[in-house]
Amino acid sequence: MSWLNETAKGIKVLSTQKKDIPDNLWRKCPQCSEILYHRELDRNLWVCGACGHHLPFTTEQYLELLFDDGSWTETHRGIVSKDALDFRDVKRYRDRLRATRLKTGKEDAVITGRGEIGRIPVSASIMDFSFMGGSMGSVVGEKIARALLDSLRYREAAIILSQSGGARMQESLLSLMQMAKTSAVLARLRREGIPFISLLTNPTTGGVTASYATLGDLNIAEPGALIGFAGPRVIKQTIGGDLPPGFQSSEFLLEHGMVDIICERKNLKKTIESTLAWFTDGRDVSVPRPPRG
Amino acid sequence: MDWKKKSIWLDFELPIVELEERIQTLQDSASVRGMDVDDEVERLRAKASRLGKEIFAKLEPWQRVQLARHPRRPTTNDYIHHLFPDYIELHGDRMFRDDEAIVAGMASLGERKVMIIGHQKGRDTKSNIRRNFGMAHPEGYRKALRLMEMAARFGRPVITLIDTPGAYPGLGAEERGQAEAIARNLREMSDLPVPIICVVTGEGGSGGALALGVGDRVYMLENSIYSVISPEGCAAILWRDPAKSKEAAKAMKLTAVDALELGVIDGVIPEPIGGAHRDHKAAAIAIKAVILDALAELEPLPTGELLERRLRKYLGMGVWEEAGGD
Ligand SMILES: [Zn+2]
Numbered sequence: 001m002s003w004l005n006e007t008a009k010g011i012k013v014l015s016t017q018k019k020d021i022p023d024n025l026w027r028k029c030p031q032c033s034e035i036l037y038h039r040e041l042d043r044n045l046w047v048c049g050a051c052g053h054h055l056p057f058t059t060e061q062y063l064e065l066l067f068d069d070g071s072w073t074e075t076h077r078g079i080v081s082k083d084a085l086d087f088r089d090v091k092r093y094r095d096r097l098r099a100t101r102l103k104t105g106k107e108d109a110v111i112t113g114r115g116e117i118g119r120i121p122v123s124a125s126i127m128d129f130s131f132m133g134g135s136m137g138s139v140v141g142e143k144i145a146r147a148l149l150d151s152l153r154y155r156e157a158a159i160i161l162s163q164s165g166g167a168r169m170q171e172s173l174l175s176l177m178q179m180a181k182t183s184a185v186l187a188r189l190r191r192e193g194i195p196f197i198s199l200l201t202n203p204t205t206g207g208v209t210a211s212y213a214t215l216g217d218l219n220i221a222e223p224g225a226l227i228g229f230a231g232p233r234v235i236k237q238t239i240g241g242d243l244p245p246g247f248q249s250s251e252f253l254l255e256h257g258m259v260d261i262i263c264e265r266k267n268l269k270k271t272i273e274s275t276l277a278w279f280t281d282g283r284d285v286s287v288p289r290p291p292r293g
Numbered sequence: 294m295d296w297k298k299k300s301i302w303l304d305f306e307l308p309i310v311e312l313e314e315r316i317q318t319l320q321d322s323a324s325v326r327g328m329d330v331d332d333e334v335e336r337l338r339a340k341a342s343r344l345g346k347e348i349f350a351k352l353e354p355w356q357r358v359q360l361a362r363h364p365r366r367p368t369t370n371d372y373i374h375h376l377f378p379d380y381i382e383l384h385g386d387r388m389f390r391d392d393e394a395i396v397a398g399m400a401s402l403g404e405r406k407v408m409i410i411g412h413q414k415g416r417d418t419k420s421n422i423r424r425n426f427g428m429a430h431p432e433g434y435r436k437a438l439r440l441m442e443m444a445a446r447f448g449r450p451v452i453t454l455i456d457t458p459g460a461y462p463g464l465g466a467e468e469r470g471q472a473e474a475i476a477r478n479l480r481e482m483s484d485l486p487v488p489i490i491c492v493v494t495g496e497g498g499s500g501g502a503l504a505l506g507v508g509d510r511v512y513m514l515e516n517s518i519y520s521v522i523s524p525e526g527c528a529a530i531l532w533r534d535p536a537k538s539k540e541a542a543k544a545m546k547l548t549a550v551d552a553l554e555l556g557v558i559d560g561v562i563p564e565p566i567g568g569a570h571r572d573h574k575a576a577a578i579a580i581k582a583v584i585l586d587a588l589a590e591l592e593p594l595p596t597g598e599l600l601e602r603r604l605r606k607y608l609g610m611g612v613w614e615e616a617g618g619d
Contacts, residue, residue, distance in 0.1 A: 078616030138611030177610035184483035230462030
């Protein structure tokens with residue numbers, strides 16, 4: 001089995017390099033155990049051809065999928081965590097951060113930017129589960145708040161793609177407050193008639209679900225994503241029993257009225273384009289709606 | 294000291310409680326036998342007070358956690374009892390049911406009418422089941438929001454009292470959109486056109502606490518706590534050992550003074566010596582004074598200014614570094 005494990009390790013490095021993917025790289029579908037070759041997975045947007053399971057997609061892959069060619073410009077770079085709590089569990093938080101930055105090459109669990117989708121300008125935030133479980137601390141909250149303020153400033157639609165285990169425990173209260181901060185800016189977008197589309201991908205739980213991720217004018221989920229407030233393990237412990245099949249899946253949320261659309265990855269760009277056009281008449285979001293109340 | 298008492302008092306409170314019992318016994322026997330024990334009682338009282346100050350001056354974060362969860366700690370209904378004699382409780386979210394883990398109602402505070410909303414814990418098994426240990430379902434947060442919006446329509450300030458282990462993590466709660474209910478409260482409270490004053494009175498447990506905790510002023514009682522996850526939960530996840538709760542409580546900076554230093558709250562409300570549970574009324578009066586001062590500052594502000602300041606305050610939340618910045 002050792003050659004197999006080694007190949008599995010190599011996969012992570014190579015998955016973002018599109019050219020020259022060796023024919024022999026493969027992985028098992030976590031849902032149906034089908035053997036999936038990388039070349040084929042890349043063609044299929046990392047969706048299992050046998051069962052439709054959506055495998056993790058990187059930030060770079062989402063950017064390429066969603067935005068018109070060459071339209072994306074990253075914003076608000078260079079904002080990094082300060083470890084205000086001087087937090088230490090079995091490891092120091094600042095050491096964890098440094099190691100994660102080195103490993104991922106990312107500054108934190110979100111990137112923000114401006115771009116066009118179907119020629120409609122948007123300000124977007126793309127979360128990244130691979131950075132400390134996509135957890136939201138001060139940096140994630142600040143960058144998302146700034147991206148939302150950009151939507152206000154330039155009067156362009158807001159998009160947030162969520163994938164997160166929730167709050168970043170190492171920033172405790174400061175992390176919790178990011179929920180209030182991002183939601184506060186969303187209240188202003190709402191008042192100003194600026195549309196907000198929330199994309200929920202696997203997994204979206206905890207404080208991210210309990211703030212912006214469920215506050216979209218539209219909530220659009222990828223199929224089969226885990227979406228919930230409490231994690232399945234916590235709920236199991238609380239109720240002292242097993243969870244019903246499909247509990248907290250995208251399909252469960254649609255059934256219970258919490259998301260508008262379940263959208264396969266291959267249709268994501270088209271769906272966002274069409275709904276953005278409905279909101280904005282192409283480019284124009286500049287006609288303010290009458291204020292509430 | 295019998296087991297029942299031990300279950301009510303915390304270990305670090307016991308020396309004080311024992312002294313108080315000695316005083317009581319002394320007084321009882323003196324009144325029966327007609328002895329003069331005034332000097333001795335006086336001496337013991339002074340000792341108890343000294344001991345109380347000593348113990349409470351250097352509490353560990355974990356001891357604050359214990360005090361915040363003290364079985365005798367005043368609940369929202371206790372504060373309402375002491376502060377709002379004309380309180381009229383209101384019920385229900387108009388969609389699903391009345392969630393008794395959150396109570397809310399109309400009341401007067403001095404000359405003005407206010408909306409008071411708070412988490413409600415029970416005191417014994419029976420009342421805790423009724424109140425679900427202060428852990429609300431979505432309908433609890435939706436009841437709160439319905440009444441906040443009503444208060445706003447009639448220009449009444451909103452006062453919230455926060456005391457919850459967290460939002461309830463169960464099947465029904467997820468089905469009915471626990472996350473959305475909390476999120477919506479955060480958004481709407483950030484833009485509610487009347488003053489909002491929040492006081493963490495006991496446990497400020499994560500999103501379930503924050504769902505009543507977005508306001509122009511947020512205060513914490515001296516022995517209350519506020520954190521993103523319980524110390525037990527944090528220890529289980531980060532240490533992979535629930536027995537490390539004390540370490541987690543320390544690391545998470547969850548005390549009132551910590552929250553003030555992190556810029557998350559506006560002030561710490563001192564409790565009576567020995568904690569709010571030793572004197573419910575005194576704790577209630579301390580809260581009232583702070584609320585009155587805050588309202589006096591906030592009420593003259595035009596609505597636009599009030600909301601702008603509230604937004605600025607929340608935009609400032611968090612600590613980060615910027616490359617090229619200072
Ligand atoms: Zn499959």
